[in-house]
Amino acid sequence: GQRMPVLTVLAGRSEAGQRAAASHTAAAATPLVSREALFEQAGVITTPGFGELLEATAFLATQQPPAGRTVAIVSNVGGAGVLTADACTDLGLTVHHPGSETRHRIRELAPEGGSVAGPVDTTATVTSEDFRKVLELMSADGEVDAIIALVLQTGATGDLVGAIRDAIVSVPMAAVVINQPEAVRLLTVRSGKVPAYGYPEAAAAALARAATYGQWRAGQPGDVLAFPDADQAAAREFVRGFLAISPDGGWLSPGEAASVLRWYGIHLGDSDEAARRLAAVGTEVIVRLEDDQMFGPLVVFGLGGVATQVPQDRVARLAPLTEADADSMLGSIRSAALLRGYRGAPAADLTVLRDLLMRVSRMSDDLPEITELDLAPVIAGPDGVVVAGARVRIMPQAPQDPFLRRLRLHYVVI
DSSP states (O other), X not given: OOSSOOEEEOOOOSHHHHHHHHTTOTTTTSOHHHHHHHHHHHTOEEESSHHHHHHHHHHHHHSOOOXXXXXXXXXXXXXXXXXXXXXXXXXXXXXOOOOHHHHHHHHTTSOTTOBOSSSEEOOTTOOHHHHHXXXXXXXXXXXXXXXXXXXXXXXTSOOHHHHHHHOOOOSOEEEEETTOSSSEXXXXXXXXXXXXXXXXXXXXXXXXXXXXXXXXXXXXXXXXXXXXXXXXXXXXXXXXXXXXHOTTOEEOOHHHHHHHHHXXXXXXXXXXXXXXXXXXXXEEEEEEEEEETTTEEEEEEEEOGGGGGOGGGEEEXXXXXXXXXXXXXXXXXXXXXXXXXXXXXXXXXXXHHHHHHHHHHHHHHHOTTEXXXXXXXXXXXXXXXXXXXXXXXXXXXXXXXXXXXXXXXXXXXX
């Protein structure tokens, strides 16, 4: 993924699809959350179908990933520009609004009745030469990371597709030729090729996937931390002893679970204390460890309490977690604003919460026999994190398929 884009269709997203996939391959039957976690960590670009796969491929085969998520929209059809702006916003892209100087220069080019505020509407009577100049103006704006150029060829316009071909543009660009018969094709331009889509939403989706991929490629992977205060030897000895007595495995008693956690620096707090913090300023979250037979241990994080009924607001990553993985988890849930201090509420101590995720991850890496772990309730407040309860399940470790993934990461002692 660091060398070239890798794309896949994420099949088996529905219950019916999962049943069908299970009849073909165990890998396809792996839970969706596991596959999404693996793909996101590895920088793999996922699409829900072949159409989106081809559209994203057309962009990445011809354009560099954008350096950011700010998109300039230039169109000779105002309604198409509005649709594109909606699609971009829905996908987490920012629609660019030109500054006063750029707006003034666009007014000199666009016929009367157009819009220069962004999306830029040049109106249907714009000439090919002026449309080209507008594209080049937007490309020269330092705040623009990419351009979507939308054209509808009519008897009143110049050759606007030709304007796209002739424009000298220094940022990634996608074209939308509204009346073309193809869903996506490639246009030859001065710099090589650009993708031309048949409708605005396809261009926005391809651009958004490329921007996300660019962010992943530019990010630092971080380190998998080692914890000097963790007593790995004691934990391993306990697991061996437990399985010697219970060869089929099972759930640990509360006292045994507390001991295993304590060996990794995770101390259970008083449940009454946790309840008081929750009622005052804390936010209840969940931290779980699940074992996926195909991909390995999976760390799950999200809001707890009533919010656990909303599974979409959880994120997962495959262990071992790097620091970047843990930070991404804390910021990826939809309710992340609650942890950062929503509407003046005290923010949670994210440093301590990240430490908890990293310790659970390290535990799973050291002790593959832990197939399930559920920390609940976990109360994250401004002065720390309280883990009020825990359930831990230990099962004998079956021989692994030699083709399963292997992560060889360097541990950094802190």
